[in-house]
Amino acid sequence: MNETNNKRAILIIEDDVPLARSISNLLKTQEIYDPYIAENGSIGIQKTFELIPDLILCDIGMCDIDGYQVFKILKESSITSMIPFIFLTGKSELDEIRLGLQLGADDYIVKPFQNDELLISIKTRLAKYDQFVNLSKQNFQALVNISPNAIFILNERGFIEINPGFSEILGYSRNEIEGKMLSDIVTEADRSRITNELTKCFKGIEGAVTTNAKILKKNNDVIDVGIFLQKGTTIKGKPNIIGVMKEKTQAISSSGAALNEEEVRNELYKIAEYISENQNDVSAELVNQLKAVYHSYSQASRQGDQNQIGLSKREKEVLLLSCEGLPIKQIADQLFISDRTVEKHRANLMVKTGSRNIVEVIIYAIKNNIIEI
Structure with missing residues (x-):
């Protein structure tokens, strides 16, 4: 749309x-x-x-x-x-x-x-x-409704979905929070930092963010929370962020132990599966078909400057492995770097090629003979 x-x-x-x-x-x-x-x-x-x-x-x-x-x-x-x-x-x-x-x-x-x-x-x-x-959407709602954590979806205009746990912890109804940004409900001391982290997540510079902040509840009480953000895209390709927020003083799991970061991350990833397109990975079969389609473009540009957009050696390595259909985790393991570093290199590739996703980057690379694949 x-x-x-x-x-x-x-x-x-x-x-x-x-x-x-x-x-x-x-x-x-x-x-x-x-x-x-x-x-x-x-x-x-x-x-x-x-x-x-x-x-x-x-x-x-x-x-x-x-x-x-x-x-x-x-x-x-x-x-x-x-x-x-x-x-x-x-x-x-x-x-x-x-x-x-x-x-x-x-x-x-x-x-x-x-x-x-x-x-x-x-x-x-x-x-x-x-x-x-x-x-x-119904599947997503069924999942988030049973969670005691504050779960939410943001787009660049603000909150678009919250679960009952969000209302229970912070006191806001959906109508009251809709259109507000996460930075609008954090204390002034944290506002600039949270805004910067959200911007990085929306732009794909950070695929996932773990942070802490002091949040203003509806009644103006201040609580300390741990926040976990995951970049995702809806089925229509519009950028969204899925988040889980947990009050630190209430961070108790069903076993009675403190709720650790990995538990909340696992919940976040389960939620992300419902509303994300898993666009970070590209199959080798898709790359082969794209190569066949854009082969003539590649031949025409073969005499030109193969690095006219100024890719670094590491960016070329990440691009090549992406073209081979490797997921981010395997690329990171093969290059001995972190998942986050791979995400940053892929974000740089999108910026340099003017692409909105990794498939567009691959098409650009094939058409302009950026790398031999």
Whole structure:
């Protein structure tokens, strides 16, 4: 969804430009869609990772990368695998339709089609997707409701979700806390530090943060808390932070022992699984498919400066291992550095390449022949 106008973003991957524009104009008349056009499969893949659209319309019979290849690549990535996908084709053979549906496409529309047919399909697929998102929210809510800890989700505008434990410990209802930042409820002495740590987490400089602070309860009492923050992204790719807060004086586990950091971290990671896309890791299979798609770009740039963006030796090593499908933990072990250091290098790679996630970094590296993979 486009955050500036609340319209649903629809990506049209179609090499028949007049048809793509016709579909785009049709969607604009509905006033609830924000259409984007990609003129071939490779551009479509890249735009998908840039936009994270609400739905994709994709032609099958394109010249460079056909629709089936586009679909397989996007389904390989956890960032894009859940986006509703509708095939457009000029073929009406039963085998073609069956193949598309067997791959896992949400619908299959034969050209030429009626406008109403396309609009109904889009509306239906988005409704099913919304049901899935709502179910995920219910699963999240069920998990956090039973926790005695203060659990919350923040975006860059403030708190968007809290659990009953948060209200119990701090006294705020959801309506009272919504839109406030974590820095708004800490004491003045801690405010600058907490703001800085949140900024690092949002930007991906720190994937996880462990800190302490004095928090102002609703009744203005001050309590000491331990705070654990984990960067995550919702299913729509919007940056969020998931947090667990524990009052130090109440830090008692079910066994009667002091609740240690590892226990709270484990709870935080369980929560993060429900609302994050696990976008930090990229499978080797996905990298191989991206290499095949962008091979021609790499060949064209092979004579250029392979390090024009100024990557350090360590950044190149992290990028290469990421391209091999290694998760952060294995990269850290192989390079004899910490997980946090790997996260910092990957954050630097995103900044230097102008990318929003590690898949975009890999596409950039392949297209510009940054490393040999």
